[in-house]
Every structure is written in C-alpha cells, then in structure tokens.
Amino acid sequence: MADPVKRRYDTSRRREQARENRRRILAAAxxxxxxxxxxxxxxxxxxxxxxVAVQTVYKAFANKATLLKAVFDVTVAGDDEDVPxxxxxxxxxxxxxxxxxxxITLYFAHLASVAPAVSPVxxxxxxxxxxxxxxxxxxxQMRAETLTAMTYFASDxxxxxxxxxxxxxxxxxDVLWTYHGPEQYELLCLERGWPPARYGEFLRDAVITAILD
Structure with missing residues (x-):
C-alpha cells in the first residue's frame, strides 16, 4: 500500500510543476x-x-488563441493568481x-498605468x-468581458x-466602453506618441464631460 504522505507530496510537486510550466509558457508566449x-x-x-515540450503547451492551452487569451488575462491582472x-x-x-x-479619475489612472502592457495584447x-x-x-470574448465590466462601473x-x-x-x-477600447491607446500613444499619463488624463476628462452633471 502506498504511503499517503508520499502520495500527497508527489501530488503537490506535480501541481507546483504544472504552475511553474504555465508561468513559463505565458511569459514566453x-x-x-x-x-x-x-x-x-x-x-x-x-x-x-x-x-518545455510542445505537448506540455497543448496540455495547458488547447490552441494558440486560448494561449493568447491567457496572456491577456495575466497581463490585465498583473499575475496568474486565481483572483477575479x-x-x-x-x-x-x-x-x-x-x-x-x-x-472616474481612479479608474482611468489605473487604465493608463496598465495600458502599455494590456492594449498591445x-x-x-x-x-x-x-x-x-x-x-x-x-x-x-475580450470585448464582451469589457462590456460587462463597464456595465458594473456604470451602475456604480x-x-x-x-x-x-x-x-x-x-x-x-457605452461611453465607458468606447473610451476603454484599445483603439484610443493605439491612436494617441502608438501613433501620436502621447505618454500614457496624458492618455489617461484625456480619457478621464472626456468621460467626466460626457456623463457627469
């Protein structure tokens, strides 16, 4: 009969190895x-x-699109922790x-801070x-998730x-969703060379003007 302590140890090691492989795959991708x-x-x-072996990549992520979505999720969150x-x-x-x-100021300051990493993805x-x-x-799916998030923000x-x-x-x-889109970052920062802070301030002012009394 197998030692239950050894079995738990082996299972824990396998889980940690899988997490480490996932982190390495996401960073490489x-x-x-x-x-x-x-x-x-x-x-x-x-x-x-x-x-890692290519089979390990496919085991963790079914296809390249799934991998891209995982890269996006980790980039948005800043880590791979299971916290929404x-x-x-x-x-x-x-x-x-x-x-x-x-x-609105707090939200778009945060968006501007993560946009250089998130918007390109x-x-x-x-x-x-x-x-x-x-x-x-x-x-x-990305667009739908943003729309859902902006629905909650609008209610707040x-x-x-x-x-x-x-x-x-x-x-x-709809106003929040529009200004949240990566197209704004593409136009202002990537094409026109605005620094992210200025981009965030522009979004803040535009949204405040559009929706507040």
Whole structure:
C-alpha cells in the first residue's frame, strides 16, 4: 500500500510543476507575440522559449488563441493568481469612493498605468481575428468581458446621483466602453506618441464631460 504522505507530496510537486510550466509558457508566449506577432508565432516556438515540450503547451492551452487569451488575462491582472478583477484592491477602492468624478479619475489612472502592457495584447487579438476564427472568438470574448465590466462601473456611477440627468445606465456603459477600447491607446500613444499619463488624463476628462452633471 502506498504511503499517503508520499502520495500527497508527489501530488503537490506535480501541481507546483504544472504552475511553474504555465508561468513559463505565458511569459514566453507574451514575449513572442509582442516580438513577432500572433500569426508568426508557433506553439513549438513557445515551447522552446519556455523550455518545455510542445505537448506540455497543448496540455495547458488547447490552441494558440486560448494561449493568447491567457496572456491577456495575466497581463490585465498583473499575475496568474486565481483572483477575479472584480476582487482586486483597486476596484474596491473605486467602489468605496463616494464621488463620481473621483471614481472616474481612479479608474482611468489605473487604465493608463496598465495600458502599455494590456492594449498591445488586445490589438494583437483584434488584428488576428481577421484571419483566425479562433482568435476572432477570443477577441469577441475580450470585448464582451469589457462590456460587462463597464456595465458594473456604470451602475456604480449611477448610484452616486451625480450622472447627468437623462442618461441611462446603458448610455453611461457605452461611453465607458468606447473610451476603454484599445483603439484610443493605439491612436494617441502608438501613433501620436502621447505618454500614457496624458492618455489617461484625456480619457478621464472626456468621460467626466460626457456623463457627469
């Protein structure tokens, strides 16, 4: 009969090895996607860069599009911990703030801080979607998740009583969703060379003007 202590130890080691492999794969994929683009990056290249077998990559991520989505999720969160964005500290700070303008300021300051890492991954997915059906599904999922997040943010802003009269939750959500899009970062930062802080301030001012009384 196997020693139960040894079995638990072996299981724990396997889980930790799987987590480490996942971290290495995500780091390798992120670098390759940014350097070469989505279409030019292959799963065997990711495996080689991560120092694992290609079968290990496919075991962790069913296909390249799934891997791209995982890279995006980790980039947004800043880590690979199993904590949803809604449970993150910066969201709690925004929710606790009673003033609508301050909520918007906090949110877009955070967005500007992560945009240099996050927006290029979103743009990779958007561009890949034109030629890869699996990437198109991932891009649609990214957009849907953003819309859901902005739905919650809009509701939070409506509760302050400071939103311009006549605007509905849907109106506020759509304004937030539009300014949240990576296209704004692409135009202002990548094409026009704005620093991220200025980009964040522009979004903040535009949203405050558009939705607050």
């Amino acid at each position: 992120s670098g390759l996607f940014r350097e070469k683009g989505y279409a030019a990056t292959s799963m065997p290249e990711v495996a080689k860069a991560a120092g 964005i809604a449970g993150r500290e910066f969201i709690a700070e925004i929710q606790a703030e009673p003033d609508a303008a301050r909520k 979103q743009l990779l997915a958007r561009d890949a979607a034109a030629a890869d059906p699996a990437a198109a599904e991932v891009w649609a 802003l409506m509760l302050t009583g400071q939103v311009r009269p006549g605007l509905t939750d849907t109106d506020v959500r």
